Amino acid sequence: MLLLLTDGRFRLLWSGGVLAIFGHVMYSMVHGWLTLSVTGSPFWVGASSGMVGIGLLAFGILGGLVADRFRRSLAVAFSELVMGLRSVILAFLVLSGQVELWHLLAGSLVTGLSEAVRIPSMFALNIDVVGRQRLLSATAANFASFGVAGIVAPLAAGALVDRWDIGWAYMVMAAFHLLSAAVMLRLKAPPPAGRTEADAPPLSPWRSIREGIVHILSTPWIRTLLAMQLVGEAFGWSHITMLPVMARDVLGVEAQGLGYLMAASHAGFLMGNLSLSALGDLRHKSRMAVAGYGGYGLLLMLFAASRSFPLSLALLAAAYAVVSLYEANLHTMVQAAVPDRMRGRVISFQALTWGVTGFSGFYMGAAARRFGAPVAIAVGGAVVLANAVRLTPALSRSGPSQDSPR
Numbered sequence: 001m002l003l004l005l006t007d008g009r010f011r012l013l014w015s016g017g018v019l020a021i022f023g024h025v026m027y028s029m030v031h032g033w034l035t036l037s038v039t040g041s042p043f044w045v046g047a048s049s050g051m052v053g054i055g056l057l058a059f060g061i062l063g064g065l066v067a068d069r070f071r072r073s074l075a076v077a078f079s080e081l082v083m084g085l086r087s088v089i090l091a092f093l094v095l096s097g098q099v100e101l102w103h104l105l106a107g108s109l110v111t112g113l114s115e116a117v118r119i120p121s122m123f124a125l126n127i128d129v130v131g132r133q134r135l136l137s138a139t140a141a142n143f144a145s146f147g148v149a150g151i152v153a154p155l156a157a158g159a160l161v162d163r164w165d166i167g168w169a170y171m172v173m174a175a176f177h178l179l180s181a182a183v184m185l186r187l188k189a190p191p192p193a194g195r196t197e198a199d200a201p202p203l204s205p206w207r208s209i210r211e212g213i214v215h216i217l218s219t220p221w222i223r224t225l226l227a228m229q230l231v232g233e234a235f236g237w238s239h240i241t242m243l244p245v246m247a248r249d250v251l252g253v254e255a256q257g258l259g260y261l262m263a264a265s266h267a268g269f270l271m272g273n274l275s276l277s278a279l280g281d282l283r284h285k286s287r288m289a290v291a292g293y294g295g296y297g298l299l300l301m302l303f304a305a306s307r308s309f310p311l312s313l314a315l316l317a318a319a320y321a322v323v324s325l326y327e328a329n330l331h332t333m334v335q336a337a338v339p340d341r342m343r344g345r346v347i348s349f350q351a352l353t354w355g356v357t358g359f360s361g362f363y364m365g366a367a368a369r370r371f372g373a374p375v376a377i378a379v380g381g382a383v384v385l386a387n388a389v390r391l392t393p394a395l396s397r398s399g400p401s402q403d404s405p406r
Contacts, residue, residue, distance in 0.1 A: 009129050009187065010138060016183035017122065017142055020080055021149040023087070023176035026157045027111065029262055030169045032244040033161065033255055034094070035104050042245045042373060044101065046365020048108050049241040053358025055112020056119075063116040064348020072121035072128065073187040079118035080181035086110045087174035094167035112358060119354065120347040125187075127335055135335060139328050144273035147324075150266020158259025215339075216349060224391075225334050226349055231387045232293060232326070233353045235380035238360035239300055242373040250374060251309045261316060268317035272324030285329040292325030294388030300381030304374040 035048040066075050090107050093099040130138045160169040216222050247258035272292075299319035306312045331350075338346045367376035 007130065010126075010141075012183060012187050013125055013129055014141060014145060016076070016180050016187065018145040018149060019176050019180035019183060020076075020118075020122075021146050022153045023080075023083065023173040023180065025146075025149050025153040025262070025266070026169060026173040026176070027083075027087070028240065029154050029157050029244075029258060030161065030166060030173070031104065031108065032241070033258060034099070034166055035101075036244045036248065037166075038099065038101060038104065041365075042242070042249075042368040043365035045244055046241045046361035046363075046368065048104050049358050049361030050365075051105050051108035051358070052112040052115070053356060053361065055109050055114075056116050056354055056358060057112075057352055057356070059113055059116035060119075060348050060352040062348075063118075064120040064346070066117055067120035067124050067347065072125045073184050075121040076118050076125070077181040077184040079114040079121075080177045080184065082114045083111065084174045084177035084181065086114075087170045087177060091167045091170035091174065094170060095165060108358075115354070116348075119350070123331065123335065123347045123350070135332050139331050139335075141273070143324060143328050144270055147266045147268075147270025147273055147320075150269060151263045154259035154262035154266075155256075156259075158256040161255040216346060222334060222338065222346065225330055226353065228289075228293065228387070228391060229330060229350060230353045230356060232296075232384055233357040234360055235383040236296055236300060236323075237357045238364050238380050239303075239377045240357070241361040241364050242368055242377055245368055245373040246312075246377070250307065250372075251312060253309060257309065260313060264313040265316040265320040268319065268321035269324050272321040273328060285333050289326045289329040289333070290388055290392055292322045292327075292329070294385050294392075295319075295322035296326060297381045297384030297386075297388060300384070301378045304378035304381065 031048060032045050035045050036042075039045075063075075086107055090099070090103065093103050126138045126142065127135055156172070157169045160166070160172065216226065243261055244258055247253050247261055251257065251261075253260070296319050299315055299322065303312055303315040303319060306315055334346065334350065364373075364376050364380075367379075
């Protein structure tokens, strides 16, 4: 976190990210709860999240192309403006009593499309601003901000829903998104790294996308990391779509209780990333990543088995603390191993894996309706744990040095 004191541009980037995360975390909680309230169906809660995934999967690669060709801070600001408008429209529909299921699904699709633009540019901006040597510290600091927002935003949203109206929660998240856009417009970041006059004219969009795909498929280290992330997103992070169902139907708590679950998880995430940020650059990133990955899967299985609200809070906090080791180290390894000129395109493939997290809502919702949300979450955790065991020998022996750009 020392970067926040010593680097003014990173401080501005971090501030814009914090404001955006407040809006995103509130949306994740409030939109799922509203969908459950409108439909009473775990399937539609999952499907609403699935629409976010469809947007990310459909336009994720194009978002990477935007990140490599245009000013990244402007791309992030545009995305935040769109999500601010989405929140205002949903607030009006809720407060006027006109909200219907299709409005919720459409809002989720817009979220996915906006995230497809925002994610590659936001992550690529970190290395533009701080460089490779300080990237792990910057990544951990950004993830720590996710932890802070994840503690405060769900508690605030739960209080708004319980005491006022869910429409006001959408108004508050709109304010966060619009403030984030204003901050990002102030950021004077350099153009996409690696762009030179020799690169002009740029490749056609199709050839640019093909170049990124070929690089990923021909680079074993990046291919392994992205495959690891794909499994984690599809089977581990998919539990998020079922948290409203776990809160109401399994643990017997209302919106405020869901807020406590999300706050506890992000408190664990915050503590893990604060520890990483204080340590600076580390060796053996791959070993730390696979250890956090496997521990996360195991703790998700234990969370699924819990019927005690306090124990569930503790297990989620522990799960998010260990997964922070995986997330920060994986993101650092991927970005450090990618040539500057195609970083946005490669990160867009990471965004596609996050789209799988949203898309998982469809099958998580179907599984929860058939077998129950605890079984759906436990199976996902078991798959992540098994994949960690499978990857341990390879990730313990190998490293990115042979594939890193010079």
